[in-house]
Amino acid sequence: MTAAGLLRAVLAAALLLAGSGAVLVASASGPAVDAARSGPCVEDPKVMRRSHMDFLKHDRDDTVRRGIRGIKHSLSACVDCHASKVDGRVLGSEKHFCQGCHTFAAVKVDCFDCHASTARPAATAAAAAPGSPR
Amino acid sequence: MNPVDKRRREFFGQAAAIAGAMIAPGLMLYEYAEAKAPGEPVSGKVRWGMLIDTTKCAPGCRECVDACNRENGLPGTTRATDSQWIRKVDLKDLKTGKAVSLPVLCQHCAEPPCVDVCPTGASFKREDGIVLVDRHTCIGCRYCMMACPYKARSFVHETTTGQSPDVPRGKGCVESCTLCVHKVDKGGTPSCVEACAAAGHQAIVFGDLNDPSSEISKRIRAATTTQLRADLRTDNGVRYQGL
Numbered sequence: 001m002t003a004a005g006l007l008r009a010v011l012a013a014a015l016l017l018a019g020s021g022a023v024l025v026a027s028a029s030g031p032a033v034d035a036a037r038s039g040p041c042v043e044d045p046k047v048m049r050r051s052h053m054d055f056l057k058h059d060r061d062d063t064v065r066r067g068i069r070g071i072k073h074s075l076s077a078c079v080d081c082h083a084s085k086v087d088g089r090v091l092g093s094e095k096h097f098c099q100g101c102h103t104f105a106a107v108k109v110d111c112f113d114c115h116a117s118t119a120r121p122a123a124t125a126a127a128a129a130p131g132s133p134r
Numbered sequence: 135m136n137p138v139d140k141r142r143r144e145f146f147g148q149a150a151a152i153a154g155a156m157i158a159p160g161l162m163l164y165e166y167a168e169a170k171a172p173g174e175p176v177s178g179k180v181r182w183g184m185l186i187d188t189t190k191c192a193p194g195c196r197e198c199v200d201a202c203n204r205e206n207g208l209p210g211t212t213r214a215t216d217s218q219w220i221r222k223v224d225l226k227d228l229k230t231g232k233a234v235s236l237p238v239l240c241q242h243c244a245e246p247p248c249v250d251v252c253p254t255g256a257s258f259k260r261e262d263g264i265v266l267v268d269r270h271t272c273i274g275c276r277y278c279m280m281a282c283p284y285k286a287r288s289f290v291h292e293t294t295t296g297q298s299p300d301v302p303r304g305k306g307c308v309e310s311c312t313l314c315v316h317k318v319d320k321g322g323t324p325s326c327v328e329a330c331a332a333a334g335h336q337a338i339v340f341g342d343l344n345d346p347s348s349e350i351s352k353r354i355r356a357a358t359t360t361q362l363r364a365d366l367r368t369d370n371g372v373r374y375q376g377l
Binding site: 071 | 170172173174175258260262268269270294296299300304315316319320
């Protein structure tokens with residue numbers, strides 16, 4: 001097999017992996033992160049990649065100042081869903097969801113100086129049981 | 135008893151049962167209509183407050199303090215630089231020898247001095263009377279700590295670990311009792327109140343000061359209660375009985 005053929009095969013495999021909603025998301029253009037759950041996010045992934053920080057900033061004031069709980073763009077909900085299956089965290093190594101992408105993009109993530117980077121025990125248990133409702 | 139009377143009695147018995155069932159859900163509906171749903175903003179119709187009965191507060195008991203530390207992920211150590219949201223204070227009148235023990239926490243003032251002095255607007259009072267720090271805007275200047283007459287606020291000096299998902303806290307911000315706002319917003323009660331009741335003291339009552347039918351309103355109507363440093367006219371949400 002030529003070098004070009006090999007590259008095509010690798011790319012096809014990566015596409016297959018991403019298309020099947022596999023847990024380990026790997027592609028030639030982004031970091032490989034170990035996300036606990038597959039399934040739809042609260043917004044389209046493209047929108048989330050670009051605008052998650054704006055959503056969080058907007059909704060945090062609603063929660064802190066106006067006491068609105070259970071809002072759509074909640075940081076603790078992000079952590080509950082995206083925490084690693086291994087240790088229930090979103091930080092720790094480049095396989096972890098938040099740290100993996102932020103290291104790749106060279107952007108400092110300081111949410112977790114104050115916020116818990118660990119999923120709630122209930123959320124971890126739900127992630128471990130496949131097919132459970134979110 | 136003749137058979138006609140028996141039927142009459144059965145009829146009235148069933149009618150009373152049905153009427154009871156109709157009224158009970160009606161009352162429940164009324165109560166739920168007053169409570170805030172988690173997705174709704176807080177309203178100024180409610181003012182959360184606390185009544186602490188010092189005659190029931192046991193000297194040496196630290197159940198409320200420990201429950202607060204557990205709930206809010208505080209270290210629980212008491213060095214000068216450690217965060218303490220509740221302090222147990224023992225007082226003794228030297229003339230009469232009368233001793234009281236009481237927990238002192240953020241008094242959730244209606245006119246909070248900490249909010250007056252905050253240069254960034256991080257210190258604020260919610261519509262429902264709970265005084266909080268928005269750590270997103272707190273710059274850690276500690277003016278509020280100077281302004282507070284109750285020594286209720288703490289500064290986080292060191293990097294924090296093991297925070298609760300519901301209670302974010304980190305180095306460089308001022309913090310104090312939140313009345314367990316994350317629980318209250320979902321219809322719950324502050325942890326110190328629950329712990330005090332579980333320990334059998336029931337020295338703390340939490341409730342809505344604006345609702346005349348709430349337990350706290352009935353209690354403060356019936357008994358003499360005091361606000362700490364009432365001369366400052368901060369109109370505290372926390373009241374003490376038996377001081």
